[in-house]
Amino acid sequence: MTEIKQKNTVSDEELAYANRVIQILKQYYHRHVIGQEALGDALISSIMADGHILIESVPGLAKTTAAKAIASAVNASFSRIQCTPDLLPSDITGTQVYNRNTAQFETVFGPVFSNFVLLDEINRSSAKTQAAMLEAMQEKQVTIAGVSYHMPEDLFIVIATQNPIEQEGTYMLSEAQTDRFLIKEKLDYPDVHEEAKILRLLEKDAGKDEAVLSTEHIRTLQRICRNVYIDQAIINYIARIVSATRTPSDEMKQYIRFGASVRASIAFMKMSKAHALLSGRSYVIPEDVKAVRHNVLRHRISLSYSAVSQKIQPEDLIDQIFSGIPTP
Numbered sequence: 001m002t003e004i005k006q007k008n009t010v011s012d013e014e015l016a017y018a019n020r021v022i023q024i025l026k027q028y029y030h031r032h033v034i035g036q037e038a039l040g041d042a043l044i045s046s047i048m049a050d051g052h053i054l055i056e057s058v059p060g061l062a063k064t065t066a067a068k069a070i071a072s073a074v075n076a077s078f079s080r081i082q083c084t085p086d087l088l089p090s091d092i093t094g095t096q097v098y099n100r101n102t103a104q105f106e107t108v109f110g111p112v113f114s115n116f117v118l119l120d121e122i123n124r125s126s127a128k129t130q131a132a133m134l135e136a137m138q139e140k141q142v143t144i145a146g147v148s149y150h151m152p153e154d155l156f157i158v159i160a161t162q163n164p165i166e167q168e169g170t171y172m173l174s175e176a177q178t179d180r181f182l183i184k185e186k187l188d189y190p191d192v193h194e195e196a197k198i199l200r201l202l203e204k205d206a207g208k209d210e211a212v213l214s215t216e217h218i219r220t221l222q223r224i225c226r227n228v229y230i231d232q233a234i235i236n237y238i239a240r241i242v243s244a245t246r247t248p249s250d251e252m253k254q255y256i257r258f259g260a261s262v263r264a265s266i267a268f269m270k271m272s273k274a275h276a277l278l279s280g281r282s283y284v285i286p287e288d289v290k291a292v293r294h295n296v297l298r299h300r301i302s303l304s305y306s307a308v309s310q311k312i313q314p315e316d317l318i319d320q321i322f323s324g325i326p327t328p
Helices: 013-031 037-048 063-072 088-094 125-139 175-179 190-206 215-224 234-245 262-278 284-293 293-297 305-309 314-323
Strands: 053-056 078-082 094-099 104-109 118-121 139-145 148-151 157-164 183-186 256-258
Touching: 013 037, 013 063, 013 215, 037 053, 037 063, 037 157, 037 183, 037 215, 037 262, 053 063, 063 078, 063 118, 063 157, 088 094, 088 125, 088 293, 094 139, 104 148, 125 139, 125 157, 125 175, 125 293, 139 284, 157 234, 215 262, 234 262, 234 284, 234 314, 262 284, 262 293, 293 314
Parallel strands: 053 157, 053 183, 078 118, 118 157
Antiparallel strands: 094 104, 139 148
C-alpha cells in the first residue's frame, strides 16, 4: 500500500485504503484472540483516533493477549510494564545514572519511550507511579532531571489493563488519570463455543506472526480518521450530551457526583469518526455517537454513594441521558 497525500476530506481512494488497513488489523487480531469482538473494535478505534485505552475485566479474559496482538500487528516498538506496588516512577520514565568513565550523569530512558506501551494491571501501581504517566499521556513527553523528552512522534499509544475485583494491593486511579484515557472497555466471560475455540487455539500452539503493517500505515489511517466529516448538528448533539452529565435531571441528580469534562466531548468526536470509518463510511451519523457512548463516558461519570449502594451502573445512567436528548 502506498502513502496517500493529505487532503481536507476523505476521498473514495482514502476510504478504500482505510478499509484495507482496518481489515488487515482485524484479521491479525482474530488470529490471536477468540471472540472479544467489541474489544478488537475498541482497540482499533482507539489507534485510529490516536488515543489511549483502558481495559477492565476479571483475570484471564485475554486483556494482555489482545493488547499485545494488536500492537504486534504493527512494525513498531512495544513495551510491557507490569505494574506492582513497589514500581517507581523512574522505572517507567527513566532516570539519570552516573558514568564513572566520563564522570558525568547520563539519561537512561525507561520503557515508556515506545510506540505501544502496555501498562498491565495499572491499578496495582501506587498513585505516585500512576502520576508519572500523566504528562506522557497528555503532553506526549516526560521530564527527567528537569529536562523534557518527547515520546515517539510518529505513534504513541498507551494500553492499560486493570482488574476490578481484587482490592488487596491495588490503588484506585484518580479522576485526572482515567480522564486521559480516550475510552474504557469492559470485558465479559466468553460463551461456551468461544471457550472451546480458545482451547483449540492453544492446542495448535499458534506462534507470534510477523508484523503486517508499518507506522506509516497507522499514521495515514489516523489522518484519514481526522478528516472524516462530522456535521455541526452532530457536534451540537455531542455538546448537549456531555453537558447533560454535568446538569442531570432531578431524578438522576442523586446518582451523579460530577459529570464529564471537555475531554469527553473531544473523545466523542474522535471516536465517532473512528466508528464511522470502522463501518465503512466517510461521514459521522448519530448512530456512531450512540455506539461509542459507554466507552467514552463510563469512566468519566462519577457515581454518588446512593448509586453505588443501589448497584446502579454508569451504563444505565448513560442510557438515560441519551434517551432524554433528541437525536438530530
